[in-house]
Every structure is written in C-alpha cells, then in structure tokens.
Amino acid sequence: MTDARRTSSGQKVPKNGDGLLIGALTDYGLGPYVALLHSAARYPFSPRATWLDIDHGIALGDVQAGALTLRRTVPSLPPCVVVAVVDPGVGTDRRAVALKTATGHQLVGPDNGLLEPAARRLGGATELVDIRSSPLRVVDRSLTFDGRDLFGPVAGALCGGWALEHVGTPIDPASLMALALPAPRATASGLEAAVLEVDHFGTLVLALDDQLAALGPLPPLGTTGRIAAGDGGRDLALGRTFADVPSGELVLYRDSDGALALARRDGSAAQLLGLQVGAPVSIEFAAGDQTPGSRAA
C-alpha cells in the first residue's frame, strides 16, 4: 500500500492501482461483454482499482450519445482513467487512441469523435498516443473485440502506473477526431435547435453549455413561450427547476450539466412532444408577458 511510483508527469501512482479509479462507458448493454472489458482492464495491472460503470446502455454504435454522456460525466470524476467503447468501426483500420487532458484525466477508446467533447471540456488533450500497435494489445485472438483485447488492457496499464508513451505511439494532440454536433441558433423571437440528448426522464437537451453563447442572452426567468414541434405546439416557461411550472407543464431550464433543456414536470417531455434525438425544435418566446423574478406559474 505504501509502494508508489511516478508516471511521466511526476504524479505518484499507488501500486496495483490501489484506490485509483477506472470508469467505463460502452454500448455493450447488459450482457457479458462489460465483464470481459472489466476483467481485462483490472488484470494484471490494477487489481485493486475502483471500477465505475458510467453507462453501458448507449444505443448500438451511437457515437454522439456516447460522446455527450462522457462529456457530462467525466468532469465529475477525479483524475482517473476512463475507457470508452462505442465503436462501429471495430475491425476496420480506424485509429485507436489514449490521451491525457489538461486536468490529468486519461481517456482510452476509438478515435471516432467519442472522446473529443469530454477531452475539450477537460482543457483539451495535452498528450495523444496511437495505440493500434500497443504492446498491450492481445494478438492472435480476435479482430472483433477491442474492448477486451486492446482498450481494456491499455486502461488497466495506465491505471497501474504505465506512462502514456509506453502504451502507444505519440501523435499530434490536435489530430484527435472532433465530433460534429448540430448547433442551435437564435431567431427573431426565439431559437431553433436539434434535440441533442433524451435522458431517462424524457428530458430533451437542446444546447450544451458551450453552445449557449451562440444564442445570445435568454429572456428572463418566468418568460413564457411556445414550442412548435409536434402537432400544434405546446406552451412552456423559462424556469430554474421543475417546480417553476405546474405539474404536467413544460419548463425550459439549465439542466444539471449547464445545458439548455426542456423538461415536463412529473412526466416525459420526449413522450409528450413525440421527439427523439436529432429532431428539429423551434421555440418562440412571448414578449413582455412575464413578471421578472416571479415564478412562471
């Protein structure tokens, strides 16, 4: 427990990854693939690491959903290793990478846009390595399960104290593939956006925190409005939380991640409006009908 070594950045790393954290996000669902990834990451380098399942319910191959969930969660973790696998290109020549961010987080996964939004939010990638020919790759086994045979072992080694340059070949951090996201825009009296995420509660994310500047200042809390999506549209109000509107009504608010989101109190906005990820949304704000500082309801 007291034996420690140092990574290339001088950070002390407890032996065997004791107390260190490995987070994992995949589209593997409930089956055994998560356990195989977990085992491959833990052994032999970090048997005492703490394992944290971030989300394995990402829709099959949905890189955007995985990327936005990583972006939402990894900043809440202490500096740690995160392995992410939403990888429709497994078995092709797509690049596989590991990186370190300005905050000291280390991310491992395919280079298909999955890692970039989280890395950017953590100050950007300061080191990036191509791990396709990593010495940690299990060879002569399979071409179709890089979670077990490549990403897991690399994550485990990083957690166990290996330096980034020992798990892959250094490349330009600026070459990390970016994720293309639809951008919201301000209109004369409202905004237009595409649904970026729908969560378990049916809340719709319309604009990430770092996309809000493009919308300009929002009307004051209490402002009412109307969403044109669906058949005929629905009323909404700008609020801070669900309790700012009556039960069953829509509230446009900053969600727990700082994003602009649309929720239905005591219900699902996605179900009410019949909207899924990618659907266009148009919102018009009513002018001057709010009482600033009061509750919208």
Place this chain on the structure above:
Amino acid sequence: MTDARRTSSGQKVPKNGDGLLIGALTDYGLGPYVALLHSAARYPFSPRATWLDIDHGIALGDVQAGALTLRRTVPSLPPCVVVAVVDPGVGTDRRAVALKTATGHQLVGPDNGLLEPAARRLGGATELVDIRSSPLRVVDRSLTFDGRDLFGPVAGALCGGWALEHVGTPIDPASLMALALPAPRATASGLEAAVLEVDHFGTLVLALDDQLAALGPLPPLGTTGRIAAGDGGRDLALGRTFADVPSGELVLYRDSDGALALARRDGSAAQLLGLQVGAPVSIEFAAGDQTPGSRAA
C-alpha cells in the same frame, strides 16, 4: 488502514471509508446518473468504500416501489450507509433527510415516505437530521440533481466518518414521513388485498410480514383455494415453495422476505393473472380439502 476515528456514537470508522459499504437505490435507470451519484458519494470522503447497487430500475417516481425494495434489502446489509433517491419532488421544498436506525444503519434521501418502511424494520429512526441546508450541499450548480449535489455527498461524508449532526440539523425522529400502504384484510373464508409488489419473476406480494397478523392464522399448508382476480379466477394452493405445486400452477406462500406472496411455478403469476401493483385481489380458501402435512399437489 489502521488509522481510525469515532463517530458521535463511538463507532470506530476506518479512514477513507475503507471497507465500509454504501448501498444505493434510485429510479435513475441505466443511464449516467447512477455514476454521477456514485462518484459524488465516493469523493472526497470515502474513496475506498465498497459500493453496492441495490436497484436502479425503480419505476420513475414510484416511491412505494422504492420504499418496499429498500425495506426488503437493507436489513440484509451490515450497518452501512444507504442513499436512496426516488424523488418526484426534487426542486420543490420537500424535506431531505439523513437518519440513523436502532441497528446502526444510516439512510439518506428525500423525506417522502421512501425511507420510513426500511427504518421502521430496523428498529426505527433514533436520530434524524434535515439536510436541506447541509454544509455538504453543492450550491450554485443545479436545482434538479440532488443525487449528485446533496444526497451523494452526505452519504459519502457519513461513510467517511462524519457524525450525523454535522451533515444536517437535528429534528424529531418521529417526524419522518410514513408511507401509506394498502392493508390486507381477512374475509369470512379468505382474504382481500392489493398487489404491493411484482418482482422480476412475476411473483405478486400481497401482504408484508408485519401485515400478516391482521389476517389472523392462515389455513394449513396444502389448503387449496381460488383467486377471483382476472376473468373467472384460478386455483391455487398454500405451500412453502414452488415445488409444492405442479408446473404452471399457483402457490400462495411466504416469500424469501417473509411476505405473503403468490407465485406461478415455472412462470409468471403477474402475467397469468394480468395483475399489476395496486390491483385488488380476492382469495377464497376451500374448507377441509387438504391433507395436513402433505404436498398440496
């Protein structure tokens, strides 16, 4: 590993929560919110705690389901911290609490009936604190994710050795909100009840162990009967286990938690009878047709 301090009750607490247990129950489903709760509970106070996911598949906002699952599981855990979040009132002024039971378990969650059945089963709440203004609350961040911003940090601090009176304001333990549950009742030749829970196997819970006294003594094992629910009713038999009836038949028995339950051998009673939580159930026992001590089948 050997450094320890003491809580207000004199209990020795290992440093960093090492070896201590945090259990968690929510209606967060498979997405990333569980990971955010987990991380918030673990860091900074209890990085070495053991984490145990009790159930995150509670139906959205179903306080009764969450409360009964807590009641069923927490007594099987050693004295530990359990954080529970089924909280349709998040963002309103509903009370948030932490409590200690007579058995030394500590429960954290909204004060909406979720915690009370488990607490009562564990000898009742001996200490109760209001944590709405807890020094552990993360402020200026969000009003809609108390799992991450309030309940998680409080649970982590308790696991890390904080005393209950340091995470909130002491209030009368008797003020903990109780859960109102439908009560079963004996009839002239049987019983009437409402379905309290339906489990993964389709087994219907009709009366909790502490509600059984209200039904009086049940007929002896082997007694047959008929359930009137659904179209026309179905035969059943009183047994101790599934093997006491033929495959496909219904058995009324004391389940693994001591509750009176109705199961279908090699199938789902809920599906066979078309019954969900809350559905009324009426059972008539046949008189004198059993052979005491023999198998019902």
Place this chain on the structure above:
Amino acid sequence: MTDARRTSSGQKVPKNGDGLLIGALTDYGLGPYVALLHSAARYPFSPRATWLDIDHGIALGDVQAGALTLRRTVPSLPPCVVVAVVDPGVGTDRRAVALKTATGHQLVGPDNGLLEPAARRLGGATELVDIRSSPLRVVDRSLTFDGRDLFGPVAGALCGGWALEHVGTPIDPASLMALALPAPRATASGLEAAVLEVDHFGTLVLALDDQLAALGPLPPLGTTGRIAAGDGGRDLALGRTFADVPSGELVLYRDSDGALALARRDGSAAQLLGLQVGAPVSIEFAAGDQTPGSRAA
C-alpha cells in the same frame, strides 16, 4: 493486508478476501436480488473482495444461455470464485454444488448443467462437493432464495479462504451434470447447425470452438455462401472480421471466443434473418468463387 492463510490446495489466501475476485451470473435482472446475493457473498467472510457482475440479464430459467455465458467469460478471469444462479429447480431436491477446476477457479451453483461447460473448458472439475447441507446454508428462513441463503454464503466463504471440503460433502467430480447442446454437422457443401446464442449486437453463434472439429476444415477466407434460414435466404462470406464484407452484409467468422458465428456488418444478423436461439440454420458454400487471401468484399 499481510496476514494470509492457505487453502486445502496450499494456495495462499489474503485475509478477508482482500483483492480476491467474486464473479456473479444470474437471471435476476435489474431488481434487488443481485444486491442480496452480493451482500450474502461479501459478508461476513470476504468484505474486501472485488465483485464483478458477469451478467444478470440471462433469460428467466434459461440454463443453456447462462452456461454458455459462463463458459465464454470465466476463462478470462484469474482464478477466482464464481457464483452462478439460473435455477428453475430452486425449492426442489435438485443438487447444489461447489467445485474447483484444474485451473483453480471455483464455481458455485445449482447442478443443472449451468456450471459444466465452463468447468470443462477450465480443464474439468478436480473437486466437487454437494452443498445442499452446507454448514453455510441459512436455515429457517426461506426455501425459495438459495442465491442469498446458500450459494452466496458458500461463494463468500470460499473467497475468504475456506477449503472446498468444509463448505460441502465431497462427491465424484465426474457426477457433475453435463449440459446437452445441439451439435453442428457438415453437409455435402456446407453445414447445418442450431443457433446457440444471440448476443447484444444480434450476432448468432452456430458452433462452439470445441464443436468445430466435427465440421471438418472450413473453406478458405473469402468463400461466399448462402444461408437458407428465413424466407429465400441471404448471401454471406467467410471472413475474419466485420470489415471483410460491405455494410449491411453477413459475415461468417470466428468470434472473439473462437466460436463460428454469423454477424451483420453495421446491423443485427438475428433481426435480419428473424432467428432466435434454437432455430435451425443451413448454410451452403459456393465452390471455387473466392480469391484466396483477398477480402471477400
């Protein structure tokens, strides 16, 4: 951390199971039964063990699915304890067992075929004990939850250093119940098989690695063919990975476990073909139309 004892086989076991691994596979789904099994395994014997959820989404009572998932995953784990519960016979007089394999893995569960394929792959059972009357069984509690009351405590004790002969009564290792699996067979110009598994990605397993010898040598990579299942059949090609066929096409390949499997690139073979576990499959290979060593596409 430094205190250790030895098992009957002389293996050093850390105190309290520290650092040791308990894997778990069940058909318990998302509800609280997994937590109750977990807690029963961890306490009192192995509070510091690492817990790894292998798969709890096995279809209710589907012993074959559980057995094949165990067989696929346990060999990737270091020598450890695995508790497996897919047990439609709970509450009957079916045998319950614990065993040690030639590799040092210890498996605990019902003796209904669930454990045998994994044990055989790990060199076979070298020790087998009947645990129905184990001193670790919780008695006078329930007849319907052996995960909590028998299998969990036995697994925890084994992880905590108990010798196998102390948790049950030694019996002939050859008496472990085998799982009957459909066998693939070679035809004049192809093969016939039954679908053994369908995974989360819709990939169909047709023949396990140790069933491949019965098929004789397969045609070279790049060979095309046709699967007769479904309405009219579909083209396929023999490849090493998904990228060997165009998007949407079928590839017959050795999967990550060495089994012969049929996948659809960027899609679900199961959905495309309308096939489920148990469905018969007939494949004809085209003669001489491949270019050896080239990509099929």
